[in-house]
Amino acid sequence: MFPPGHGNDYLNVGDIYRISVFGTNKMLATRGGKIFLEEYEKGYWHQMWICEMNSDRRISLRNRHTKRYLGRRENHTVGCVSSHSGASEWLTFTRLSLGGYSLEVSHEGKNELRPIQRVNNNSPDLKVGEVCTQFGLHRLGKSVFRRFEWVVPGRLARSSAPYYNGEDADENINETSIEFLNGYRIKNIISLNSVELPPRPRGWLRAAGISYSHIKAVECAAVTQDQFDQIRNAYDKAGATIIYCGYGDGRTGMAISAIQLFQGRALDDNDYRENGVQSPSQIAALNALSNRLNSVDGHSGPVDTLDTQPPPYAAPENTASEKKQK
Structure with missing residues (x-):
């Protein structure tokens, strides 16, 4: 069974996604802090990611089940971390001409980006590496809070x-x-x-x-x-x-x-x-x-008292018409 869509959906803050190895039914899933690939299962929250934006306007993906964020852990492996306030959870998605996306994370808290890739074709594990793996983005259902x-x-x-x-x-x-x-x-x-x-x-x-x-x-x-x-x-x-x-x-x-x-x-x-x-x-x-x-603000009387009296000057002739328009 394959996830919905073709894996070319656009990221939108507030939406929920599955992340696949493009063209396959292998999904990014998590248990605890570990990230791995497993076969698609409908309704499985461990495979669902909520797109969010941190205070620096950086994109983060939070797992719907664990509430943790996808990113680079301290040991330079791909995993889930508890907050999205640090550089380790900054993600960059680049749309590929052949379909899907490359997925990169910040490197050691710097602006330098490193791709997330499979360890090898026979392994369910991922790592921060050198060669981009082609990932698919599959948006689930209707948008929640668009333009957040x-x-x-x-x-x-x-x-x-x-x-x-x-x-x-x-x-x-x-x-x-x-x-x-x-x-x-x-x-x-x-x-x-x-x-x-x-x-x-x-x-x-x-x-x-x-x-x-x-x-x-x-x-x-x-x-x-x-x-x-x-x-x-x-x-x-x-x-x-x-x-x-x-x-x-x-x-x-x-x-x-x-x-x-x-x-x-x-x-x-x-x-x-x-x-x-x-x-x-x-x-x-x-x-x-x-x-x-x-x-x-410019009133000199008590703060809670509104002065309803007109100022002491002769009103111009068109005051009545202006009041009517007002």
Whole structure:
């Protein structure tokens, strides 16, 4: 029995993969810290690897069963290690013209890369060697958190909605998506999806110790100033947080920009665009938030008191029309 696909799938953070010797049914598997090759078995978690990205934006593969990361061990052998914070777990996949990938790891904590290869054709063992073995990547099922990346490593992340496939309603929370969140120690979700999760998956999140805040926003539309405050409160009350909407651009970028403004950063329209903000109405809402925050910061009265009186000067003749437009 062969794994699904042809072994030419692209790496995507959050997805689960099988890794084969290209064109065969030999899979990378692990027990404890040892890595070896064995025949494909459907549903076997020891042969499944979750694609993750560390704080240095390096790719790591975590075994779904042992929760350990594929890489180079201290004795220069291929194995599984307990964390992905060090150079030993940095992986580089290079797509080969004949199909599949070469797989390389860092050499002795340096940027020099060494290929992972079979010891020989008759052995199930792998080693850090000199000649590339042709590996296949087989993605399992639908994407989980596509486009995942850290905005602030270990504190704030962004992505598409889990299982997003073109519609907000694709969002889904299940065992695999919770497993992904736990792998990154994410304990807080801020969703700007137009669709709220049903009660049952919200209950699964609570049972996993993950808080969930839904702040409804329609694609390409701006949120209100009150919703900006809800985003701030949802972010401040918890630890590592992930923000998503549907695809993970406009509404997510608006929330990321709002958090940065609340933290005192000075942003302009170009910064908003770099964060993924898309529409003029979203940019206008963020500029209004910036003006509101600057007005509050410059106020000389008590912090919790808003001065509703106009400043002591004669209003121009078009004030009424401006208020109407506002």
